[in-house]
Amino acid sequence: MRKDDAASGAGPSAPARARLAALGRTGLSAVADTGMDRFARLVANVLDVPVALVALAEDVRQVFPGMAGLGAPWSVRRQTGLAHSLCAYVVDSGGPLVVTDARVDERTRHGPVVAQLEVAGYAGMPLTDVEGVVLGALCAVDSRPRRWTEREVEALSDLAAACSTELRLRIVSRQAEEARAETAALLARSELVLRASEVLADTTGVDEVRRQLGELITSDLKPVHVGLSLEEVAGTRPARPARPWEAAPAEEPWPTARAVREKRLVTVTGVDEVRADYGDEAAARWAESGFGSMVCLPLSGTRQVLGALSVAWDTPHEPDLGERAVLAAVSGYAAQAVERALFVDERIDVARQLQRAMLTELPVVGGLELAALYRPAAQLDMVGGDWYDAYALHRADAPGIVAGAPSLAMTIGDITGHDTHAATLMGQARSMLRQADHDHPRGGPVTAVTALENANTALGVNLSGTLVHAHLTPAEEGWEFTWTNAGHPPPLLARPGGPCRRLDAHDLLLYPGLAGRRTQHSLRLPPGATLLLYTDGLVERPGNDIEAGTRQTCVLLGEGAGVPLDELLAEIADVVAGDAPGDDVALLALRVTGPPRHAPGRA
Structure with missing residues (x-):
């Protein structure tokens, strides 16, 4: 000076x-x-x-x-x-x-x-x-x-x-050190943008976009908070985050809302600036957050602003031009990922609704206890063709049938695929199988499954998968269980006083042009017997032995003789499939509680 x-x-x-x-x-x-x-x-x-x-x-x-x-x-x-x-x-x-x-x-x-x-x-x-x-x-x-x-x-x-x-x-x-540091910072930022383009391109849901963004930005810029505030899109607002400073639609006085309204980057440093620009309530929210500074960028989709990306530090931090450029690029990739995720989420939601609509309300049959359970895969994009079905078949004119007591048709199935198309094919298979049963009242399960295969070929539906289709017939001396297995995991049967057993007999899976001679099998179910039909999502997990999962299920089924069926199915799913199954899980079970008798049913 x-x-x-x-x-x-x-x-x-x-x-x-x-x-x-x-x-x-x-x-x-x-x-x-x-x-x-x-x-x-x-x-x-x-x-x-x-x-x-x-x-x-x-x-x-x-x-x-x-x-x-x-x-x-x-x-x-x-x-x-x-x-x-x-x-x-x-x-x-x-x-x-x-x-x-x-x-x-x-x-x-x-x-x-x-x-x-x-x-x-x-x-x-x-x-x-x-x-x-x-x-x-x-x-x-x-x-x-x-x-x-x-x-x-x-x-x-x-x-x-x-x-x-x-x-x-x-x-x-010192200048060389600064240049090296600046070059390293630029390289790191370039790598961040590259990683963002690669990682966010593979996201399939909004929650995954939020998680990936948090990991990407936190690893490089060291903020204490990375969040997405999403506006209502296509009539559906994604679930609000639990933290109040993340949930700010465009009309609210908050930095993310301003970024959405004005379609520009917004920076905030300190609670005094928040109070001056957004009011006392916003200042209280800011104080609760513990933030020292925040940068908010709009998520600009192809047709509208989807929301805002917010990045906050617990100390005053003024992003330089390099950081601003990186955040702008990342927000662009994030907007594309969110737009794609919302589309995927909407498709998944439609598929889930379709899938649930196809799940049967179980009929009431005297002398039987029925229960079913369906759990979707932990990955929301894994929408599959798993289904169960049960409906009454009135066959009072057949020899040996108890007068007035309905027969029961039961199905557990898994159509190939994990998308909306698989769920649609599942619905078609369910309807065609029901129709086949009602069109052939004197036929057995093989007749119905063969009719399904013929219709699949003739109509060009091209569905494939596995199933177990069974008829439970009330006879003078008890219940007769007759089934056919098209490549599906074997039913499990627990009888009083005996070990649980697998009903292993099965034929080829369902596949267009692969229809062949099918077989069916019968056995008597005494009072107290419990039968379980299930899809492979119960016992098949990466790194686990399917046979071990089946044995574990059989043990739980045998030990649960005195447990109500709905509780027993929940326990089996919790223990065997775990709380994050990699595939859909469908279970259908029945327990013989007494001799056949008439009861009003729902088909």
Whole structure:
């Protein structure tokens, strides 16, 4: 700072700003530096002076990172005021200052340092950076008046040139470090954008988009919060996040809402700014969040703004141009991912509704307890063709049938695929199988499944999958269970007093053009017997043995003789499939509670 700047209290001049920037890159201040101390000792030895200094001019003080010949307190403090100092004169003039007696010289006698350091003879040479900016002075100080010889001045000038070279090397080294750091930061940001384009391209749901964004941005920019605030899209608002500062539609006074309304980046630093721009309620919400600063960017979809991306830190943080560019790019990829996720979520929701609509309300049959359970896969996009069905078949004219007691048809099936099309084919298979049963009242399960296969081929439906279709017939001596298995996991039967067993007989799966001769099998179900039909989502998990899962299910079925069927099915699903099944799970079970008797049924 020039002397007139210091006196007037004005801000640093352009030369002063350049000097301070260069000094910052040297890394030197009021702390002893080995290299600078060495230059001070050289000056003291070569010029035979009691005191030598490397003096650098900061904003309002001069500091001495290099010093020789001074004891405490100077050797500890290594600083003094800059105004009216000898160093300030060298900086201000840009040239050397050589004085025989600083105590009487008009240029220096008013400086407080002259008295403080007991300066008489003084010679100071400017220290400059590569641009010629004077950073300070290399000083030789004598406590007695001294006439400096031309040779001494030349020697001090040479030492000052060497010291300046050292300062320039430090500045260049620091600039190289800054350049490397900036390059690394740019590379990291480029990698962040690249990762965002790759990772977000594979997301299939809004929750996954939110999770992936959080992981991406947190790993690089170190915020304490990354959130999505989504506006109502296509008539359906995604579930609001639990944290109140994430849920702010466009009409609310909040930074994310402003980003949506004005379609631009919005920054906030501090609760006072929030209170001034958004009101007391918003300020209270901000205080609750613990944020220090926030950046909000609109998620601009192809037809409308979908919401906003918010990134917050717990300290004041002003994103630089690089960070803003990265966040803008990431928000663009996020908008595409959200738009795609909302579309996928809508399709999945439609498929789920279709799938649930096809799940049967179980009939009431005297002498039987019926229960069913359906659990979708943990991955919401895994919409499959799993289904169960049960309906009454009135066959009172058949030989051996108990008069007035309905027969029961039961099906468990799994149509190939995990999408809306699979759910649609499942509905067609269910309807065709029901129709086949009602069109062939004297036929068995094989008749109905064969009719389904014929219709599948003739109509070009092209469904494929597996199923178990069964008829439960009330006879004079009890219930007769007749079934056919088209490539499906075997039913499990637990009888009183005996072990649980698998009904292993099965034929080829359902497949267009693969229809062949099917077989059916029968056995008697005594009172207390429990039968379980299930889809492979119950027992098949990555890394797990299907046979082990089937055995575990059989054990639970046998041990649950006294447990209500609906509770038993929930326990089996919890234990065997776990709380995050990789595929849909459908279970259908019956328990013989008594002899056949008439009861009103629902088909």
